[in-house]
Amino acid sequence: MPDYSDKVMDHFSNPRNIGEINEPDGLGEVGNPVCGDMMKFTIKVKDNRIEDVKYLTFGCGAAIAVSSMVSEMAKGKTLEEALKISNKQVAEELGGLPGNKMHCSNLGADALHKAIEDYMEKQGVKAESAT
Amino acid sequence: MPDYSDKVMDHFSNPRNIGEINEPDGLGEVGNPVCGDMMKFTIKVKDNRIEDVKYLTFGCGAAIAVSSMVSEMAKGKTLEEALKISNKQVAEELGGLPGNKMHCSNLGADALHKAIEDYMEKQGVKAESAT
């Protein structure tokens, strides 16, 4: 079994915030089936804060846990704060990820940022990513 | 342990006719320490028969058993009969020898023949070996 932390297994077993927001304010997608992981994040923004976030994930245990963790970390944060969430932080919050999973499965923050950027673009605002 | 027959082990454990005949009628030596086996046969001849035969052997279990067997086979035989004893016969009498011992250790008949030839030469007689 991959060397997953208890926290990873917790998020994998009980992933939070699964789903797709209807008519989202922002949408971000990363990955593809060839590499084995795909994430689709949708967000609802209110007063410059992430009021709601949901995701759909095709991928391994790490990818699912990462998605879940990112959704929890993002919820309620301002967009600027959320843009500062890095893949590294996510891995840390999860109690670490196996070395070989760091690159391919740890894309949750990227997907979130894409969703935020999508929102900002729609708003006509240009933002700099923190990743 | 080498794949020795019971007969080989019997002759190795209780070798017959060990020794060196004093003032022998014939003496035959084969082998050397490099190859691992040496045999020295001495015979006493009376009325064209091998009255007594003794040997000294430096060598492995097979070499000792072969010497012992040859001495038993030769005793009492006429010289012509004794010259017909072949290494192959000796091995057969011993219930076979392991394949890798057939060449280097199975020299007893040769040593016996040399002893007989030595006797014949001393007698001024020329003989043909049966080996």
Place this chain on the structure above:
Amino acid sequence: MKKINLDNAAASPLEPAVLEAMLPFFTEHFGNPSSGHELGNVPRKALEEARASVARLINAEPREIIFTASASEANNLAIKGLIAANRVKGNHIISSVVEHFSVLNQLKTLEKEGFAVTLLPVDQYGLVNPEQLDQAITDKTILVSIQAANPEIGTIQPLDDLVKVAESKGVPFHTDAAAAVGWTHLDAKKTGVALLSLAGDQFGGPKGSAALYVSKKTRIRPLIEGGIQERGLRAGTENVPILVGLGMAAKLAAETLAERVKKSSILRDQLKESLINNVPYLHLNGHPEQRLPHNLNFSVEFVEGEALLLRLNMAGIYVSSGSSCTSQALKSSHVLSAIGLPPELAQGSLLFTLGRQNSADEIPYITDQLNSVADLLRKMSPLYHQYLKEVQNNA
């Protein structure tokens, strides 16, 4: 909780009779078969009995069996050993795209060293075409290496036909039969292979027990040089207890092969039916009939293999997958891509290999669990949601 091992090709517990046969050779009969004294006698006899049992299983002569410590080693000895002994005859090797890495990775190295390697393609079921083999052979071809059966999708190659083609052109044939021996009737002599690799741990023997069949006519060079154990073709003190275990497993397999094959095929078919009838979006990989009696390989559409595997693991069901996330090298199965499976189906593949300990009572639980696990993961899959939308739009 139930514990159901459906990953017997990865590992099975030893058959009790096998372990029992091995134990005295760790203690009482600990001797070295090469010893000149009696401590070597029982181990030496046991080793030769084991060799005879393995030979009988594939209809070979005992002296044609060279023990190795793994099928990987057997494959490396076969290919590198034959090539080293036949270098002057040519530089072309033919194999297939669905071989085990212990064949394929050697061939990559050999290519770097100047050998020409042809990897034959396979059809959608994983079958190599004898005609394509025929066309690929040149006068520089010194070896054909094609597996007897694929460990992943279970497909059994038309070995007799393939060997016949090679034989007719005088090219020696190696078959990696690690997945097949113990599960199919394999007759080394009749088939006419020059070299055949087998793995004891695939049919009830211990880890570290394997062998290479080297037909009397075939000359190879050793990979591990040194002492003259294994007729000089594989140096090193013989691992007597493990090889006694191999011998016992081979004996049991030979005695009960027909029965094992039948029993396993029935169970396999029952499991297949149950899964296909109850779990939606399932695709069988490999040949529908010409397959190992203990092998099932499915792709579960829209979901990824490791996630399936982990969820099944939580339910006490142990399987493996060809997804990139479950491979140590993080690449999805080369076999599934060779049969033309699209990436998302390759990522969602599940491999079930049955063993002695499985039984039909397990099927409802397995079916149930796979169904709910797949359902759960599907619901969070972007691919599934996309599919649903497409269906909706088309309606």
Place this chain on the structure above:
Amino acid sequence: MKKINLDNAAASPLEPAVLEAMLPFFTEHFGNPSSGHELGNVPRKALEEARASVARLINAEPREIIFTASASEANNLAIKGLIAANRVKGNHIISSVVEHFSVLNQLKTLEKEGFAVTLLPVDQYGLVNPEQLDQAITDKTILVSIQAANPEIGTIQPLDDLVKVAESKGVPFHTDAAAAVGWTHLDAKKTGVALLSLAGDQFGGPKGSAALYVSKKTRIRPLIEGGIQERGLRAGTENVPILVGLGMAAKLAAETLAERVKKSSILRDQLKESLINNVPYLHLNGHPEQRLPHNLNFSVEFVEGEALLLRLNMAGIYVSSGSSCTSQALKSSHVLSAIGLPPELAQGSLLFTLGRQNSADEIPYITDQLNSVADLLRKMSPLYHQYLKEVQNNA
């Protein structure tokens, strides 16, 4: 009848703690360390613990330990593997005339393939001279391979000095330490070797358990290619039970090394004294002090080794010999001839290797039996009779 194993280097029974550690991995913890599900967890952890134990025994890092199935395999992986990775740097290899055949036979093959091989001579005790090594190194030298200790005459090489010479010229050093590890203090890191072979069955571990230390800085190519087990340097499903046994043996050896060495040296010296004082025409082979603590090698003048061995066997005493008749290849020991022993003494050599189960009470019986067996065989030896005549004539 008493049964006294004085041939522990050929084989010893497993230490009970070692077998006990291994057993669960045949049954309960049968899993494959590479598995993606929990059946792989305990085996994987056990494997890595075993690796750490072996590393500790020679002061290495766990990732510097590559498991193999024999010391012969480790030696082949070391030499062929290093050469394959360093071919461009040169074609000259230095070794010694007293190496094990798993080194020497490879070198013969390499010579045929165009490599230049220098085999350094040894002195009467079997020691390689560091100055001669220094002189032998050229700018084409890509490897020096010299054993840590000789398994036959027990001589321990001045490894630190030899490695220093190679290091000063930037040439990687391999040492076959199969006979030494577990019986001498060996510090891979401090010594500075690039590669070191060790054998579990030489210090209480099971057959089939061995390893190659590959220092972090050293690049080698695998001998057995395939999966990425052992960092890609040795493919094949890991033989977990056997390697757990190796780990436990390494752990026990590391914990008790000083005590073992002391106990064995004392026993060895007692046996030596007793034999030399009571059995006439005995010559000690190998270095009088710089030798393995469990090794004694004598030549019994005028008599042949296999005959001695068989007679001792009849008395329940198990030894081995360097005579040509006891070797499977029917050649007398290359080691004994390398130290300049005349053929008749080489033929009459006896090797005693002590083990955990030997004790001082056995010494009187051994002495007695060797004395009477040697006497009996001497009396039928033409060489002895010739010697007696010469003595008579000289008197």
